[in-house]
Amino acid sequence: MKLLISLVLSMIMFFSCSLGNKQISQMKKEEVKNKVKKIEKTNEEWKSILTDNQFYIMREKGTERPFTGKYWDVFDDGTYRCAACGNELFKSDTKFDAHCGWPSFYEAFDSTKIKTADDYKLGYKRTEIMCAKCGAHLGHVFPDGPNPTGLRYCVNSASIELDTTKSERKDDKK
Ligand SMILES: [Zn+2]
Secondary structure (H helix, E strand, C coil): CHHHHHHHHHHHHHHHHHHHHHHHHHHHHHHHHCCCCCCCCCHHHHHHHCCHHHHHHHHCCCCCCCCCCCCCCCCCCCEEEECCCCCEEEEHHHEECCCCCCCEECCCCCCCCEEEEEECCCCCCEEEEEECCCCCEEEEEECCCCCCCCCEEEECHHHEEEECCCCCCHHHCC
């Protein structure tokens, strides 16, 4: 019985993933178009700016343990910026509770802010997400998110900083 349930669940996952997969390949095409001015620093320089934990996650591509970061269950309004360089990465209104223990978003701030790379470290393909400006590792994007994008940007809390000051967002000017 358990086997049947998991089979049905994985079928559902498979079909809901196809939307997200299309989105991920679209993102990769847009990245080529969007060349952002980059920040480059040596590891020594990053070590003097970041905490040990941030350095491990953002420069050495580590992962914080689920349910331990400071943002997995925060739903305050604001803009999530890169903790290393301040680049705007996500808007709080695209954050959703994915029950996975990491902050999750269904959309990037815009298509210029985040770059991606294929990651086979766990033996299968995942799509790594990085800050397009400073190259900091953020987490991964998965094709199992909610509508409207079907994407789940799964991010380490250590890589982001919530800015609650009112920014001049287009959708605020109503
Ligand atoms: Zn950055």
